[in-house]
Amino acid sequence: MKLYLVQHGDAAPGETDAARPLTPKGRRDVQRLGEFLTRNGVSVSCIVHSGKLRARQTAEAIASRLPRSVAVEAREGLNPNDRARTAAQLLVGSGDNTMLVAHLPLLGKLVSRLVIGSKEPALVTFVPGTALCLERSESGSWTVAWMVRPELLARSPR
Numbered sequence: 001m002k003l004y005l006v007q008h009g010d011a012a013p014g015e016t017d018a019a020r021p022l023t024p025k026g027r028r029d030v031q032r033l034g035e036f037l038t039r040n041g042v043s044v045s046c047i048v049h050s051g052k053l054r055a056r057q058t059a060e061a062i063a064s065r066l067p068r069s070v071a072v073e074a075r076e077g078l079n080p081n082d083r084a085r086t087a088a089q090l091l092v093g094s095g096d097n098t099m100l101v102a103h104l105p106l107l108g109k110l111v112s113r114l115v116i117g118s119k120e121p122a123l124v125t126f127v128p129g130t131a132l133c134l135e136r137s138e139s140g141s142w143t144v145a146w147m148v149r150p151e152l153l154a155r156s157p158r
Contacts, residue, residue: 001136002145003091003114004044004099005107006033006062010128011054019053022061029129029150030058034065036153037131045096046071050078050103059101078102084109084119107132114142
């Protein structure tokens with residue numbers, strides 16, 4: 001199983017818009033991310049997100065660029081300050097490749113929880129529009145396969 005963890009794209013500040021939609025930069029970044037994932041053969045059975053507008057917009061933008069139709073749905077337990085253990089339990093029993101679109105600090109803690117069994121120390125640094133791929137072995141252990149940040153995709157060939 002592969003798990004793709006995505007931090008939502010760059011969003012408007014809360015003082016400007018309480019709903020925090022993606023900024024034009026955030027939309028561009030996640031569109032590039034979706035194109036990158038398609039070019040590299042990424043396939044998922046579903047994309048789940050926190051339900052917050054910026055996460056939903058990110059999930060939908062990525063889904064629209066994948067080569068086949070993918071269900072996009074909101075799930076509890078993926079908000080910024082939710083527990084990594086709760087988010088990890090969403091994955092129990094799943095053997096399908098899945099994408100989670102969520103927030104910090106949850107994503108960083110979730111990576112550490114899955115890879116080393118504890119939410120600390122932080123193993124990776126996310127910025128808005130980052131994607132990280134984890135692979136689960138047959139024994140159930142997780143490893144980091146790759147990570148890509150938006151500044152790398154801005155230089156990628158189209």
